[in-house]
Amino acid sequence: MHLVDVLARDSFTASFEFFPPKSASGWDSLFGTIADCGPLRPSFVSVTYGAGGSTRQNTHELVIRIRRETGLEAMPHLTCVNHTATEIDDILSEYARAGVSNILALRGDAPKEGGGARSAFAHAIDLVGAVRQFAKLGIHSDPRGFGVAVAGYPEGHPETPNTLTQMDHLKAKCDAGADLIISQLFFDNHAFLDWRQRCELAGIRTPILAGILPITSIAGMTRMAELAAGAIFPAALLRAIRRAGDDPEAVARVGIHWATEQCRELIDQGVRGIHFYTLNKSDATRKIYENLGVSSTDALRERTP
Ligand code: FAD
Numbered sequence: 001m002h003l004v005d006v007l008a009r010d011s012f013t014a015s016f017e018f019f020p021p022k023s024a025s026g027w028d029s030l031f032g033t034i035a036d037c038g039p040l041r042p043s044f045v046s047v048t049y050g051a052g053g054s055t056r057q058n059t060h061e062l063v064i065r066i067r068r069e070t071g072l073e074a075m076p077h078l079t080c081v082n083h084t085a086t087e088i089d090d091i092l093s094e095y096a097r098a099g100v101s102n103i104l105a106l107r108g109d110a111p112k113e114g115g116g117a118r119s120a121f122a123h124a125i126d127l128v129g130a131v132r133q134f135a136k137l138g139i140h141s142d143p144r145g146f147g148v149a150v151a152g153y154p155e156g157h158p159e160t161p162n163t164l165t166q167m168d169h170l171k172a173k174c175d176a177g178a179d180l181i182i183s184q185l186f187f188d189n190h191a192f193l194d195w196r197q198r199c200e201l202a203g204i205r206t207p208i209l210a211g212i213l214p215i216t217s218i219a220g221m222t223r224m225a226e227l228a229a230g231a232i233f234p235a236a237l238l239r240a241i242r243r244a245g246d247d248p249e250a251v252a253r254v255g256i257h258w259a260t261e262q263c264r265e266l267i268d269q270g271v272r273g274i275h276f277y278t279l280n281k282s283d284a285t286r287k288i289y290e291n292l293g294v295s296s297t298d299a300l301r302e303r304t305p
Contacts, residue, residue: 001073003102003147003179006043007207012304013043013273014297015182015209018066018280020047020058029280030062034070036282040289041296043273044073046104046149046182060091064098075149076100079108080121080130088120088130096140102147103131104182124150125169128176149180152208154195155188158229167202174206181206182275185213185224187258188234189265196271210266213277214284215241215255217248256284260291267292267304 006013016037021027034045045066049059059076066074076095080088095103107124121127128148135145150173153166160166174181181204186192192210199208213228215221218241225231237258244250263274276285294300 001044001101002142002144003044003075003149004144006073006147007180007272010043010273010297010301012267012271012297012301013209014040014300015273015275016040016042016045016278016285017275018045018047018062018278020050020055020062021280022055026280031065031069033278033280033282034066034072037278037285038070038072039296040286041298042072043297044075044102046075046077046275049077049079049106049108060094060098063095063100067099073101075102075104075147077104077106078127079106080119080124080127081108081110082118083120084118085120085130088127089134092131092134092146093139095146096134099141100146101142102149102179104149104151105131105178106151123169125173125176128173128178132177147179148177149182150174150178151184152181152195152199153184153230154186154192155184155230155232157184163198167198170199171202171204174204178206181208183208183211185211185228185231185277187215187237187262188232189262189269191232192266193269207272209273209275210262210271211275211277212259212262212266213279214259214288216252216279216281216284217255218251220279221255252284256287256291259284260288263288264292267300 018030021030047059047062050056063074063076066072078091105124105127128150131146131148152170156163157166196208213224240254241251244254278285
């Protein structure tokens with residue numbers, strides 16, 4: 001279902017992000033996770049795209065399998081770094097022929113070991129334009145072509161220290177045809193809510209989903225600090241995690257409690273939707289729903305003013 005239709009249907013959306021596993025056992029356990037998440041009735045799920053190359057085909061395979069085996073609406077992420085324009089068109093053609101409705105259009109990051117020289121597109125906005133142009137080829141069964149989501153950064157993107165300029169870049173992506181913004185993960189709601197207001201002041205009318213990552217281990221938190229450069233870990237969260245000390249279960253309880261409180265406040269503040277970075281596990285997300293007192297996204301929607 002096209003993102004515009006998903007947003008028209010669901011006054012509040014919940015979406016779950018997965019990544020393609022590297023091993024056969026990882027695929028089995030991921031499908032267990034997806035089965036466990038199914039009863040929560042997400043509006044859609046998304047599948048990340050590896051910058052390295054080898055995992056790229058896996059994104060396609062995972063999206064197709066999720067659609068076929070679970071009936072969930074699955075949106076692939078697509079990055080343009082190190083892709084030629086022809087490659088991008090080929091990937092879009094494959095997705096169109098497979099009946100995929102939406103694309104999360106990203107720039108990606110050049111691999112640390114170098115590369116990126118083949119990139120036809122310098123920024124995500126160019127990929128948004130390419131996806132919009134693709135619609136004109138008539139390959140997609142929907143005359144509107146793909147629904148397009150883009151990334152946004154409540155606490156800033158490290159390459160553009162000037163936050164006003166950064167907002168201009170986000171606005172340009174929306175004007176180029178984005179249907180949805182999905183935010184980078186954040187742990188400080190104030191940062192997100194203030195950014196949401198700044199988006200509004202900049203004239204951005206594109207719906208924004210809040211990216212939530214429940215911390216479930218110290219190792220996971222350390223890795224996220226690396227991946228989501230710029231994300232602030234509030235002192236109160238760090239203190240609570242430190243109090244949990246060496247007890248992994250206590251750390252997970254603290255992380256899930258923090259994420260629950262973030263979700264509760266965001267829902268109260270009328271957020272359009274929440275995008276859960278699941279890290280291919282269902283426990284934390286299911287626990288958050290349980291803590292919020294609901295068994296599915298439908299219940300969350302119905303009981304939210
Ligand atoms: P852009 O929108 O192109 O922005 C990148 C930088 O360039 C920003 O600093 C921006 O301000 C600046 N910029 C934009 N336009 C211009 C311009 N015209 N001139 C000068 N500067 C400009 N990465 C992956 O590899 N795979 C994934 O699956 C993936 N999924 C993600 C999902 C979400 C929800 C988010 C938030 C991020 C994801 N990322 C993923 C990470 C993302 O690829 C990186 O953060 C990347 O550095 C920026 O991508 P972007 O699409 O935001 O790029």
